[in-house]
Amino acid sequence: MAHPGIAGVPPANHGGRDARPPFDRFKEHIPLAPHTTIAVGGNARYFLAVHDITQLREALDWAGHQRLPVFILGGGSNIVFPDEELNALVIQIALKAIWESAAADTAGTVLATAAAGEDWDAFVAWTVERGWAGIECLSGIPGCAGATPIQNVGAYGQEVAETIASVTVLDRHNDATTEIPGEGCAFGYRTSRFKTIDRGCYIVLSVTFRLVPGGKPAVRYHGLETYLAKNGIRHPTLRDVREAVLAVRRSKAMVVDHDEPNSRGCGSFFMNPIMSAQQFVDIRATAERAGVVSPGDTIPAHSVPDGRLKLSAAWLIERAGLRRGFHHGGAGISEKHSLAIVNFGGATARDVTELAALVIAHVMEKFGVRLQPEPLILAPDGTIRAI
Ligand SMILES: Cc1cc2nc3c(=O)[nH]c(=O)nc-3n(C[C@H](O)[C@H](O)[C@H](O)COP(=O)(O)OP(=O)(O)OC[C@H]3O[C@@H](n4cnc5c(N)ncnc54)[C@H](O)[C@@H]3O)c2cc1C
Numbered sequence: 001m002a003h004p005g006i007a008g009v010p011p012a013n014h015g016g017r018d019a020r021p022p023f024d025r026f027k028e029h030i031p032l033a034p035h036t037t038i039a040v041g042g043n044a045r046y047f048l049a050v051h052d053i054t055q056l057r058e059a060l061d062w063a064g065h066q067r068l069p070v071f072i073l074g075g076g077s078n079i080v081f082p083d084e085e086l087n088a089l090v091i092q093i094a095l096k097a098i099w100e101s102a103a104a105d106t107a108g109t110v111l112a113t114a115a116a117g118e119d120w121d122a123f124v125a126w127t128v129e130r131g132w133a134g135i136e137c138l139s140g141i142p143g144c145a146g147a148t149p150i151q152n153v154g155a156y157g158q159e160v161a162e163t164i165a166s167v168t169v170l171d172r173h174n175d176a177t178t179e180i181p182g183e184g185c186a187f188g189y190r191t192s193r194f195k196t197i198d199r200g201c202y203i204v205l206s207v208t209f210r211l212v213p214g215g216k217p218a219v220r221y222h223g224l225e226t227y228l229a230k231n232g233i234r235h236p237t238l239r240d241v242r243e244a245v246l247a248v249r250r251s252k253a254m255v256v257d258h259d260e261p262n263s264r265g266c267g268s269f270f271m272n273p274i275m276s277a278q279q280f281v282d283i284r285a286t287a288e289r290a291g292v293v294s295p296g297d298t299i300p301a302h303s304v305p306d307g308r309l310k311l312s313a314a315w316l317i318e319r320a321g322l323r324r325g326f327h328h329g330g331a332g333i334s335e336k337h338s339l340a341i342v343n344f345g346g347a348t349a350r351d352v353t354e355l356a357a358l359v360i361a362h363v364m365e366k367f368g369v370r371l372q373p374e375p376l377i378l379a380p381d382g383t384i385r386a387i
Pocket residue numbers: 037071072073074075076077078079093116141142143144145146147148150151152153154155202203204205253254255256263265266267268376
């Protein structure tokens with residue numbers, strides 16, 4: 001099913017405006033693949049990087065008068081653009097700044113803000129250098145700060161929902177800037193209001209995090225603990241944890257590295273499925289009937305706070321018979337992580353979506369679970385492409 005996607009709510013066309021884009025930097029028929037980490041996709045009809053809110057408003061206004069859909073781009077690390085030309089104005093958010101918005105208070109916390117176009121990992125490094133705890137486990141995630149609330153970015157036991165104090169947005173309904181408190185963002189596992197009910201309504205301008213100066217680093221993930229223990233680090237600092245996260249991520253090609261084709265993707269391509277205990281029992285029965293699980297086998301799962309179970313999508317994919325390194329056209333399953341679909345060279349968006357469909361079909365057949373893609377997959381008209 002096609003959902004209302006990138007178009008959001010463009011303002012009414014008042015007519016009579018110049019059909020030519022008003023800015024020097026406006027580009028036409030620009031290849032989008034180089035603006036993404038998976039490096040697939042065709043051209044954008046129009047492309048503009050905006051460096052301040054005035055440019056952003058002018059661009060939105062112009063697109064509104066042309067009745068042209070708008071797509072907001074950060075670092076392109078969670079997007080699969082279509083092979084065909086995207087008939088839209090792609091606005092790359094290049095607002096830059098990092099600042100301490102409030103010094104440590106009586107509760108011992110500090111507020112740190114990143115403009116939406118800031119490189120996320122550079123911001124994490126900046127907070128770690130200052131000894132501010134709260135986002136150290138999110139080191140090495142590519143992309144921009146403004147995209148982090150969209151899917152509630154998370155890794156190694158931390159997610160931004162824990163520390164986001166507020167998100168400052170441009171409301172496309174009324175052109176006003178608004179501050180949305182973290183509690184108002186409807187964060188969930190890889191989701192938020194920005195990705196669901198309010199998709200396309202807001203453009204993130206900056207994100208403010210509440211961090212703890214001198215706070216202890218979070219070591220909640222088994223792989224991280226093992227890495228620290230192996231390296232003889234018993235009382236890790238924030239910097240130790242950042243370095244450990246980066247090392248563990250590199251071992252799985254989960255840090256963007258231009259010399260490593262296994263990192264040419266969108267990170268995890270599928271979300272880990274969450275289900276009730278009864279659904280879990282049903283899945284086990286389906287898998288035993290399909291012969292991919294024996295009665296004595298354990299299906300890896302852990303409880304989430306609402307009591308349901310979260311399964312490992314990577315494990316399901318491997319058990320369904322799709323191995324690391326599997327190729328489909330120029331795309332394939334990463335040799336280092338079965339949850340990542342990557343561009344091994346010359347892949348098209350079609351290769352990527354066909355492979356994703358194959359993975360979904362295999363897991364459905366063997367387990368009766370439908371995996372949901374994590375990245376945004378777009379059709380040429382800017383709607384979300386169903387797989
Ligand atoms: C190697 C690799 C590892 C990864 N590891 C992780 C991980 O561990 N955890 C994780 O959660 N993700 C991970 N990702 C996915 C991705 O990096 C994150 O989702 C990241 O936050 C996307 O940021 P971006 O700036 O690239 O967003 P984009 O891909 O440019 O955009 C993603 C979505 O956000 C929207 N968007 C972007 N900026 C704005 C804005 N300012 N206002 C409104 N909407 C906006 C876009 O329209 C789009 O819908 C990984 C990706 C790669 C390639």
